[in-house]
Amino acid sequence: xxxxxxxxxxxxxxxxxxxxxxxxxxxxxxxxxxxxxxxxxxxxxxxxxxxxxxxxxxxxxxxxxxxxxxxxxxxxxxxxxxxxxxxxxxxxxxxxxxxxxxxxxxxxxxxxxxxxxxxxxxxxxxxxxxxxxxxxxxxxxxxxxxxxxxxxxxxxxxxxxxxxxxxxxxxxxxxxxxxxxxxxxxxxxxxxxxxxxxxxxxxxxxxxxxxxxxxxxxxxxxxxxxxxxxxxxxxxxxxxxxxxxxxxxxxxxxxxxxxxxxxxxxxxxxxxxxxxxxxxxxxxxxxxxxxxxxxxxxxxxxxxxxxxxxxxxxxxxxxxxxxxxxxxxxxxxxxxxxxxxxxxxxxxxxxxxxxxxxxxxxxxxxxxxxxxxxxxxxxxxxxxxxxxxxxxxxxxxxxxxxxxxxxxxxxxxxxxxxxxxxx
Numbered sequence: 001x002x003x004x005x006x007x008x009x010x011x012x013x014x015x016x017x018x019x020x021x022x023x024x025x026x027x028x029x030x031x032x033x034x035x036x037x038x039x040x041x042x043x044x045x046x047x048x049x050x051x052x053x054x055x056x057x058x059x060x061x062x063x064x065x066x067x068x069x070x071x072x073x074x075x076x077x078x079x080x081x082x083x084x085x086x087x088x089x090x091x092x093x094x095x096x097x098x099x100x101x102x103x104x105x106x107x108x109x110x111x112x113x114x115x116x117x118x119x120x121x122x123x124x125x126x127x128x129x130x131x132x133x134x135x136x137x138x139x140x141x142x143x144x145x146x147x148x149x150x151x152x153x154x155x156x157x158x159x160x161x162x163x164x165x166x167x168x169x170x171x172x173x174x175x176x177x178x179x180x181x182x183x184x185x186x187x188x189x190x191x192x193x194x195x196x197x198x199x200x201x202x203x204x205x206x207x208x209x210x211x212x213x214x215x216x217x218x219x220x221x222x223x224x225x226x227x228x229x230x231x232x233x234x235x236x237x238x239x240x241x242x243x244x245x246x247x248x249x250x251x252x253x254x255x256x257x258x259x260x261x262x263x264x265x266x267x268x269x270x271x272x273x274x275x276x277x278x279x280x281x282x283x284x285x286x287x288x289x290x291x292x293x294x295x296x297x298x299x300x301x302x303x304x305x306x307x308x309x310x311x312x313x314x315x316x317x318x319x320x321x322x323x324x325x326x327x328x329x330x331x332x333x334x335x336x337x338x339x340x341x342x343x344x345x346x347x348x349x350x351x352x353x354x355x356x357x358x359x360x361x362x363x364x365x366x367x368x369x370x371x372x373x374x375x376x377x378x379x380x381x382x383x384x385x386x387x388x389x390x391x392x393x394x395x396x397x398x399x400x401x402x403x404x405x406x407x408x409x410x411x412x413x414x415x416x417x418x419x420x421x422x423x
Contacts, residue, residue, distance in 0.1 A: 016052045016103045018075055021059040024050060024105060025075070028061075028116045035210050040128055040259065044120040044210065047098045049080070049091075050105075056080040059103075065095025083358065085336045088115065090122040099123045110212060110221060118207030125203065130262050134199055135192025138344035140235040143306040144185060147299055149235055152178040153226045154293045156246040160223055169276060172250065174289050177281040179269050184283075194267040196237065201244025201268065208245040209252075222246050229340075236350075237339035247272060316343060316351045320371040324411030325378040326391065326404070333359040333377075349373025361402040361415050368393020381413050 025048060032044035050059045060069050060076040069076035080086065084093055091100050099119040106112045125131045139145040155175035162168035183190045204225070212218045222245035229238045247268040251258040255275035266274070336356040343351040351371045357364045364370070364379070371378045384391035386404040398404075398415070407414040 015054075016050050016057055016059045018059060018073060018077075020104075021050050021075055024101075024112075024116070025061040027113065028120060031113060031117050031210055032120060034213065039206065039210060040121075040124070042124050042128060044117065044124060046120065046123055047096050048120070049093075049098045049100045050103045051080055051086055051100060052103045053086050056082070056086065060098070062096075064093070068094045082363070085334050085356070085358070087336055088119055090119065090125070097123055110217065113211035114204075114207035114221065115211070116207075117209075117211035118203045121203045121206040121210075125199070130198055130202055132195040132198045135188070135195040136344075136350070137189070137192050137196060137236045137239070138346065138350070139182070139186035139189050140193075140239055141309070141344045142186075143302055145182060145189075146235060146305075147302050148178045148182040148185075149239060150230065150298060150302075151290060151293050152182075153230075153242055153246075156243070156250075157223055157226045158293075159250060160219060160226075160246060168250075168253075169278070172272060172276065173278055173281075174293070176269055176273055176278065177283070177286060177289055180281045181283065181286055190267065193239070196240040197244055197247075197268055198262070199240070200237075201240035202248070202262070204241045204244040205248030209248065218245075218249060222249050232340045234340060234342055234344075236342055236344060243268070251275065312343065313345060316345060316369065316371075317348060319380050319382075320351060320369060320378055321345070321348050324381040324384075324409065324413075325371075325407070326381045326384060326394075326396075326413040326415070327407055328357075328359070328361065328364065328377045328379075328415045330372070330375045330377055331360045333357060335372075345371065360399070361417075362399040363397045364394060365396075366394045370394070381407075381411060384413060386413055 028048060029045060035044060037043040048061045051057070056079050058069065058076075058078045058080050060078070063069055063071065063076050064078075069078040080093070084091060086102065087100065088102055089100055091098055099122065101115065101119050105115060140149055152175045155171050155178060159168050159171035159175060162171055208218050208221050208225075212221060225242045225245050229235065229242050232238050251268065251272055254272060255261075258271050258275065261271060272278075334357075335352075337352050337354065341353050343353075345351055349371050350373075351369060352366070353369060355364075355366045355370050357366065357370065357377060364377070366379060369380065379394045380392060382392060389396040389398060389404065396404075396415075401418050402415060403418045404413050405416055406412065
């Protein structure tokens with residue numbers, strides 16, 4: 001089974017100091033005790049690992065089941081094995097399911113508390129049954145996909161700051177119009193976006209709702225999320241961090257029982273439309289509603305961006321598809337990457353500038369481009385040294401029983417089990 005883990009950009013690294021770790025654990029405990037399981041019917045309190053990416057050192061708030069961690073005062077310390085991904089996520093390791101958080105955490109209190117509640121929610125998310133297999137949102141890197149998403153963000157911001165119920169209802173109707181137009185243009189977009197919103201959007205809503213203790217603070221943070229990702233290189237995997245809190249807080253007003261309806265399979269936008277008894281979107285008003293949220297500068301900037309994107313995609317295709325490549329099978333892979341830097345390449349897959357990829361065959365560290373497509377990953381084989389297991393911008397560590405052999409095309413290489421014949 002493929003498990004994709006995301007690492008957002010982090011502050012400068014620093015050793016996990018035990019006093020600082022204890023303060024973080026105390027803050028996390030205060031957040032979950034303040035909620036007392038009310039939001040989801042399940043306490044967020046539980047095992048937590050703080051991990052230093054520089055040396056994989058761990059400070060935990062409890063012992064593990066296998067004795068890998070040692071009691072050190074009020075905390076437990078050890079080292080996360082190289083086989084485990086380092087990320088802000090949830091992991092099952094040494095007999096325990098943990099919230100894993102990279103050290104150091106944000107210095108800003110609000111950001112730190114939202115992150116803590118977000119990651120604590122991920123740990124219990126499977127028990128709540130609101131985890132979906134994440135889809136492919138490549139349409140959110142196209143000109144029209146990005147444009148309609150940003151119009152939706154602007155309408156959601158209008159809804160959050162609306163001075164009256166009628167104004168809020170109108171802005172929500174605009175947001176849903178832009179979303180439905182996106183779904184009309186891109187088949188499969190509704191299911192794919194819903195999968196990421198169910199995973200990361202709902203987690204970010206939980207972070208905002210429980211990490212912050214006043215309605216005004218939550219409102220301000222949701223507004224910030226709707227603008228914070230506008231400058232991101234891509235929206236493909238980051239969009240749900242913006243939409244999740246906005247839809248969640250609007251649903252809190254429209255239907256406080258909405259969280260119990262997620263199991264119905266309805267998307268956040270559907271739940272909100274149902275709660276407000278909104279009519280079907282009037283697509284004949286689309287042009288007029290676009291003008292209400294864009295004076296022409298947004299589309300113009302997106303046209304320029306798309307022209308530059310096409311040039312980048314052509315270069316990536318030449319490097320990771322057309323040129324000689326090292327191909328690696330994806331069997332039970334785990335990824336560590338920055339979700340704000342990936343580049344969709346259509347039917348060819350998704351390119352990532354950097355990644356740590358582990359699988360049955362070993363570990364691949366990539367610093368200059370990798371392409372994932374279904375059950376295969378490729379990096380450039382130009383100038384590669386198969387014997388030294390390295391190439392331009394990547395280094396490979398193979399497990400016993402695996403080897404590098406010539407690939408299907410001249411100049412290609414492939415990782416295979418020793419003794420396997422090429423297909």
